Amino acid sequence: MTLTTAPLENVQFGGPALRQLRNLVTAIPGPRSIELNARKSAAVPRGVGIALPIYVQAAGGGVVMDVDGNTLIDLGSGIAVTGVGNAAPAVVEAVTEQVNRFTHTCFTVTGYEGYVAVAELLNELTPGDHEKRTALFNSGAEAVENAVKIARHFSGKQAVVAFDHAYHGRTNLTMALTAKSMPYKSGFGPFAPEVYRAPVSYPFRDGNLSGPVAAARAITQIEKQIGAANLAAVIIEPILGEGGFILPAPGFLAAIAAWSRANGVVFIADEVQTGFARTGAMFASEHENLVPDLIVTAKGIAGGLPLSAVTGRADIMDAAHVGGLGGTYGGNPLACAAAIATIQTYRTTGLIERARQIEAVLREELEALQLLDPRIGDVRGRGAMIAIELVDPATQEPDAALTARVAAAAHANGVILLTCGTNGNVVRFLPPLTISDELLRDGISVLREVLAAS
Known part of the structure; x- marks a missing residue:
């Protein structure tokens, strides 16, 4: 089937020749x-x-x-x-070169360097100078699910805490983690068990409660309703995305992370939307000097190709048995080539x-x-x-x-x-x-x- 489009005139798909101005020639939509x-x-x-x-x-x-x-x-x-x-021209060039070599082998069948190179970059770039490992997946939701799997396997516990206004995806487990019903959850249950919710710091809506006080409120609820002894992980977006771009008050995230570490709870930062230069740092966790145990990335990672990752402490990431992590398309070679070019573009072009x-x-x-x-x-x-x-x-x-x-x-x-x-x-x-x-x-x-x- 052929799709006819308006003449491109002098458009380059890399962008430089596409006129950078708003120009309407028909009603929207045309x-x-x-x-x-x-x-x-x-x-x-x-x-x-x-x-x-x-x-x-x-x-x-x-x-x-x-x-x-x-x-x-x-x-x-x-x-x-x-x-x-x-x-982006560097992404287009990298993907074109890779597609001429091979499009797929499945990394869990036969490996290739691109996957390893992306993991090395993420291990280097994400917060903290500790030893890390990275596993690659396809979407943010898939990476979130795997982060929870890894945390549960490492800790031997099952409960997971997410927060009010959270969004973590559309799969069964990530719908359970997500706070908003319509359009993400309504009619799609039952959801995965052992997922609990705590109040988040929302300065505009909670009377500018300080970050530490808001964290104490959340921690009290977690301790009373779940108990640290049963809790595998806490997961939070450093800026809550779909929930309303909520920026927790200073000190809230650090207090939750510190409590998690003191109580043997894996602290997961969901940086699917905030990662890769979006917030004026490579990762939003850096604004609060956070060093998550696990960090989940996707979206901005590969210039538009489907790729996601879980990066974290080597002891946590290595806890799962051989064959316990993976997937047919996870870390696809085209997406890995795009990610390497994309990450280098963030690093070298300001x-x-x-x-x-x-x-x-x-x-x-x-x-x-x-x-x-x-x-x-x-x-x-x-x-x-x-x-x-x-x-x-x-x-x-x-x-x-x-x-x-x-x-x-x-x-x-x-x-x-x-x-x-x-x-x-x-x-x-x-x-x-x-x-x-x-x-x-x-x-x-x-x-x-x-x-x-x-």
Whole structure:
């Protein structure tokens, strides 16, 4: 089947020749996207939704071009995946070279150097100078499941604690870990047992409770309801992603990690969304000087190819028996080639610093907008992972309806915006680290206009 698209003109899929500006030539979605969406509805189950039903033919820098020739500002990065851009030249070159060699052998059948090289890089880069091991998988959820498996095997215990507003994936175990019912859990139970939930530090919603006090509250609940003697692991996102880009108060994460270590509980940092330069550090744990026992990564790891990892203390990672970890596609050679190129791009092209610059631009624009619009209850986040929480200004109650209207209007005006939050009232900004300041400011100008009209 041949897919016809609008002429690419001078587009390079690596991005440099794709004009870096918002340009709409049809309504959003355009006729070709509407046609493709009709085909999607006939071929794909309705449970697989599309937030913005355009169909892409090229992307790079900070823009996405659809099949109708519209160019949209990308403030989503495929949910924090394309930190180095949608088709970074170094990634394209590395994958092209690898695909000409071989596409698959299954690492657990016959090994290859790429897998080992990625593991070595992650062992070097993740927090802590202790001896580490890394196992590779396909998705964030798969890596989270394996981190829990490893922690249970190492500790000989079964219980796992996750936190309010957490998101850890869509598989059975990770749905149990995830806090939000719709759309992730509703109707899909029963879920995996021995998963418990504790309160998280949420400064905007808990009266700016200090981090240590919020941690003491969580620890008290854990000790009373579960008991450290039964607890294999605590898992938390350093910035809670789907739950609303919640940045715990300073000291909360460190206190939970310290309690875990003192009580023989494996501390797992889920850095699927926060990892790889996204927050202005290679890993968000670094902002609080955290050294997790296990760290889970995915999304930004391989420039858009499916890859994830569990990296951690050698004694924990080596606890599972031979053959206990793995999978047919885990650490696919194409994804490993992409990851090596992607990680080197983060390290050598200033993208960590670029994330900090993006934060400065977003905060300047959004905090100025907050002064003018009391419906913006909070501006929060780190690096190129910033959010606004929209509320009823009189009550501070979440305003999910306003959030949905704002996102839809932004889409219609050529800006890809994502929402999140347990209450559906958070707009999140996850631009590729290759985006320009001009595009960022134009995107916020659209937000300003649609908020004023909403």
